[in-house]
Amino acid sequence: xxxxxxxxxxxxxxxxxxxxxxxxxxxxxxxxxxxxxxxxxxxxxxxxxxxxxxxxxxxxxxxxxxxxxxxxxxxxxxxxxxxxxxxxxxxxxxxxxxxxxxxxxxxxxxxxxxxxxxxxxxxxxxxxxxxxxxxxxxxxxxx
Amino acid sequence: xxxxxxxxxxxxxxxxxxxxxxxxxxxxxxxxxxxxxxxxxxxxxxxxxxxxxxxxxxxxxxxxxxxxxxxxxxxxxxxxxxxxxxxxxxxxxxxxxxxxxxxxxxxxxxxxxxxxxxxxxxxxxxxxxxxxxxxxxxxxxxx
DNA sequence: ATGAAAATATAGCCGCTGCTATAGTTTCTG
DNA sequence: CAGAAACTATAGCAGCGGCTATATTTTCAT
Numbered sequence: 001x002x003x004x005x006x007x008x009x010x011x012x013x014x015x016x017x018x019x020x021x022x023x024x025x026x027x028x029x030x031x032x033x034x035x036x037x038x039x040x041x042x043x044x045x046x047x048x049x050x051x052x053x054x055x056x057x058x059x060x061x062x063x064x065x066x067x068x069x070x071x072x073x074x075x076x077x078x079x080x081x082x083x084x085x086x087x088x089x090x091x092x093x094x095x096x097x098x099x100x101x102x103x104x105x106x107x108x109x110x111x112x113x114x115x116x117x118x119x120x121x122x123x124x125x126x127x128x129x130x131x132x133x134x135x136x137x138x139x140x141x142x143x
Numbered sequence: 144x145x146x147x148x149x150x151x152x153x154x155x156x157x158x159x160x161x162x163x164x165x166x167x168x169x170x171x172x173x174x175x176x177x178x179x180x181x182x183x184x185x186x187x188x189x190x191x192x193x194x195x196x197x198x199x200x201x202x203x204x205x206x207x208x209x210x211x212x213x214x215x216x217x218x219x220x221x222x223x224x225x226x227x228x229x230x231x232x233x234x235x236x237x238x239x240x241x242x243x244x245x246x247x248x249x250x251x252x253x254x255x256x257x258x259x260x261x262x263x264x265x266x267x268x269x270x271x272x273x274x275x276x277x278x279x280x281x282x283x284x285x286x
Numbered sequence: 287a288t289g290a291a292a293a294t295a296t297a298g299c300c301g302c303t304g305c306t307a308t309a310g311t312t313t314c315t316g
Numbered sequence: 317c318a319g320a321a322a323c324t325a326t327a328g329c330a331g332c333g334g335c336t337a338t339a340t341t342t343t344c345a346t
Contacts, residue, residue, distance in 0.1 A: 055304070056304075056306080058304090058305080059305075062303075063303075066303095078310090078311055
């Protein structure tokens with residue numbers, strides 16, 4: 001018989017889930033940003049990605065390599081970066097969730113600038129269930 | 144003159160802030176957990192910490208060493224772990240924020256179990272400003 | 287009090303995400 | 317079209333946070 005100390009849903013599981021979400025967070029940010037760059041300027045160059053992410057250029061290069069390994073992007077040396085179908089689909093989902101989090105935060109009274117800052121970290125940990133709840137809350141409130 | 148492409152508050156700054164928050168997240172989790180263990184059982188042993196965090200024992204040992212380096216905890220070999228004043232103060236703040244996030248999520252319609260899961264990752268990215276907004280929202284709604 | 291069990295520490299491995307320095311390509315310009 | 321500038325890739329370093337395997341210490345029972 002296990003102990004089941006504090007929080008109801010197994011504490012270790014909660015932490016494990018948070019760790020897992022975190023490992024995907026960076027990929028989600030990159031995919032969203034690459035999608036934005038392509039939409040804005042027609043292409044996503046490593047230098048632009050690095051600049052917008054606020055990291056050194058080799059860091060961006062390395063992460064793009066990981067995106068390739070994960071099947072989210074393609075790229076040829078000295079050329080731009082492109083999203084695969086999976087990458088584009090992820091970008092779309094991530095962008096929608098990002099905006100929803102910002103809207104929810106503002107709806108409960110968080111100033112816009114703060115909402116944009118905090119959303120950057122929060123979004124990656126919002127589950128489908130929570131996202132649906134946010135959507136319903138916003139709809140009821142202003143719909 | 145900088146470009147200022149997409150999001151209003153400098154995008155790179157947002158990412159930098161999220162990375163910084165993330166680097167503190169693990170320490171916050173450990174400090175909160177150690178405080179809980181001491182409150183519940185009178186002491187925090189490495190084995191218990193590892194078990195509750197869902198990691199292997201050497202991982203917990205290593206992180207406790209980091210807590211010591213950061214001035215948040217003390218420990219002597221083969222003995223329990225204790226919080227410094229700074230560690231205890233952090234634990235209190237973290238616990239309060241954690242509960243506030245769960246309450247806010249439930250207040251906007253997220254099921255309790257989901258709220259507890261998602262809060263584990265979300266809490267670390269909630270700023271003081273956002274926390275205050277949550278508090279005001281809850282007060283107005285049910286106070 | 288001694289030997290077994292439990293707890294902790296140490297060593298050494300891995301991948302990720304940063305970084306700087308430098309080499310190699312492409313692109314632009316005079 | 318050649319040299320400079322800009323961009324990208326590669327090499328190599330560091331810290332973090334996982335892991336397993338193993339050594340050490342403490343605790344518990346006989």
